[in-house]
Structures are given as structure tokens and as C-alpha cells.
Amino acid sequence: MxxxxxxxxxxxxxxxxxxxxxxxxxxxxxxxxxxxxxxxxxxxxxxxxxxxxxxxxxxxxxxxxxxxxxxxxxxxxxxxxxxxxxxxxxxxxxxxxxxxxxxxxxxxxxxxxxxxRPAREPTRRRARVRDVALTQHQLKFARDMHRRGHSMRSIGLLFQLAPNEIAELIRGRNGSASPEADPEPGIRAAP
Structure with missing residues (x-):
């Protein structure tokens, strides 16, 4: 056949x-x-x-x-x-x-x-370090870029992080947005 x-x-x-x-x-x-x-x-x-x-x-x-x-x-x-x-x-x-x-x-x-050969997990394209923290200066700069309208992807490219990692860092570790991350700190969404 x-x-x-x-x-x-x-x-x-x-x-x-x-x-x-x-x-x-x-x-x-x-x-x-x-x-x-x-x-x-x-x-x-x-x-x-x-x-x-x-x-x-x-x-x-x-x-x-x-x-x-x-x-x-x-x-x-x-x-x-x-x-x-x-x-x-x-x-x-x-x-x-x-x-x-x-x-x-x-x-x-x-x-x-x-x-x-011993069974190995498939190799990744790029080795990634877990819990990469930005310095306070870098984090402030990333938040400022976000306020100015830059996408998470473009900010991530600058700091060599994935867009979702940048979003998590900008919003804070617990996922809630920090006051600095708000475009206008005095305006809050109504519940």
C-alpha cells in the first residue's frame, strides 16, 4: 500500500x-x-x-x-x-x-x-527568567509609557518581557491597578 x-x-x-x-x-x-x-x-x-x-x-x-x-x-x-x-x-x-x-x-x-537519551522536556525558543522585576525607575518609565498610549507589546519589547508580564508589573503584583497606573488618578469607576 x-x-x-x-x-x-x-x-x-x-x-x-x-x-x-x-x-x-x-x-x-x-x-x-x-x-x-x-x-x-x-x-x-x-x-x-x-x-x-x-x-x-x-x-x-x-x-x-x-x-x-x-x-x-x-x-x-x-x-x-x-x-x-x-x-x-x-x-x-x-x-x-x-x-x-x-x-x-x-x-x-x-x-x-x-x-x-533521557526524556527531556521540549526546549523553548528563548530561556525566560521567572519573576523578572523591573527597577523602580524602569517601572515608573513603563507606567509613564502606558499612560502615553504605548502598547504593552511595545513596552515589553523595550524591557524584553512578554506583554502580559508588563501588564502584571504595571498593575502591581496582585493584579489590581496601582494609583500610579491610572491614567487620571482622581477618577474612579463607579461600582
């Missing part, structure tokens, strides 16, 4: 183009992810790890699997061991990774490393 995987991503051509390339390569079943979520990713990987001998997987590129390099090495090793062929349709010609011969040693080492 030939399975085609179509992904919605700004890095790939539109799904209709991916589908056309995969179908022209002779695909039996097209798996198209309409709303990318962690559960659809899990379901796809579950299906891929369940493929049998002589099955084929057709994708635009390896990035269509949306997994880490280590996880990709484990998947490719599984394809070799299960005699599953992988075809990449996104280049100038269809590239095939056939399970003939020995598994490349580098692939085995990468897959073993991914299997043996």
Missing part, C-alpha cells in the same frame, strides 16, 4: 500541489492534516510505525514528518527494519530510500542515541 502524507505549512507548497505530486507518483491513500495538533501528529506516527513490508510512504520532504532529527532517525530505522520504502516527491525527481542492504551505520547510531 502507498501512503502519501500532505502537510499544511508555510514551508511547503500548498496542499493541492503536494497532493498532485504524491498522486502522480502512484499513491493509494493520501493522509492530509487539516488542523495540525499534537494528537494528529501522534496518530500519524502511530500509523507510520504500524506499516508492513512493501508499504511505501510518499512525502514532499523529510520535514513533512515534523519531528526532531533523532526521532526521524528512529523512524527511518524502523522503515529499514520493516522493509518500508520512503519516497520524497518535492525535488526535481522522486528520491527513494529503499530498505535494501544494510542499514547505514550513522542512521543506526543516531537512532540508538535518540532511544537511549
Amino acid at each position: 502507498r501512503y502519501g502524507v500532505v502537510r499544511i505549512s508555510p514551508d511547503f507548497p500548498p496542499p493541492s500541489v503536494q497532493r498532485r505530486l504524491i498522486e502522480s507518483a502512484g499513491c493509494d491513500v493520501v493522509l492530509e492534516e487539516r488542523q495540525p495538533t499534537s494528537s494528529t501528529q501522534r496518530n500519524l506516527l502511530h500509523l507510520l510505525y504500524g506499516l508492513k513490508s512493501r508499504d511505501e510512504v510518499l512525502v514532499h520532504s523529510l520535514a513533512a514528518f515534523e519531528i526532531t532529527t533523532g526521532e526521524l532517525a528512529r523512524l527511518l530505522r524502523h522503515f529499514f527494519e520493516a522493509s518500508v520504502t520512503l519516497r520524497l516527491t518535492g525535488g526535481s525527481r522522486v528520491e527513494s530510500l529503499t530498505p535494501e542492504g544494510a542499514i547505514p551505520r550513522a542512521l543506526v547510531m543516531l537512532a540508538d542515541h535518540e532511544t537511549a
Whole structure:
């Protein structure tokens, strides 16, 4: 059976183009992810790890699997061991990774490393220090900027904090607005 995987991503051509390339390569079943979520990713990987001998997987590129390099090495090793062929349709010609011969040693080492490494939480794009406090001078300046109409985002960019963190600091730790944060301190909302 030939399975085609179509992904919605700004890095790939539109799904209709991916589908056309995969179908022209002779695909039996097209798996198209309409709303990318962690559960659809899990379901796809579950299906891929369940493929049998002589099955084929057709994708635009390896990035269509949306997994880490280590996880990709484990998947490719599984394809070799299960005699599953992988075809990449996104280049100038269809590239095939056939399970003939020995598994490349580098692939085995990468897959073993991914299997043996301790489970880690996914890395964040930017390390964030919790409870970053602004100095009194910075806080006064941030409140002044807010009074002048600057957005929380622009203030946050200045101090390298998220907009919600800036809002929390301007309003005070307990979430209530401090008298300094009011645009006009003498005016209060009626209960």
C-alpha cells in the first residue's frame, strides 16, 4: 500500500500541489492534516510505525514528518527494519530510500542515541527568567509609557518581557491597578 502524507505549512507548497505530486507518483491513500495538533501528529506516527513490508510512504520532504532529527532517525530505522520504502516527491525527481542492504551505520547510531537519551522536556525558543522585576525607575518609565498610549507589546519589547508580564508589573503584583497606573488618578469607576 502507498501512503502519501500532505502537510499544511508555510514551508511547503500548498496542499493541492503536494497532493498532485504524491498522486502522480502512484499513491493509494493520501493522509492530509487539516488542523495540525499534537494528537494528529501522534496518530500519524502511530500509523507510520504500524506499516508492513512493501508499504511505501510518499512525502514532499523529510520535514513533512515534523519531528526532531533523532526521532526521524528512529523512524527511518524502523522503515529499514520493516522493509518500508520512503519516497520524497518535492525535488526535481522522486528520491527513494529503499530498505535494501544494510542499514547505514550513522542512521543506526543516531537512532540508538535518540532511544537511549533521557526524556527531556521540549526546549523553548528563548530561556525566560521567572519573576523578572523591573527597577523602580524602569517601572515608573513603563507606567509613564502606558499612560502615553504605548502598547504593552511595545513596552515589553523595550524591557524584553512578554506583554502580559508588563501588564502584571504595571498593575502591581496582585493584579489590581496601582494609583500610579491610572491614567487620571482622581477618577474612579463607579461600582
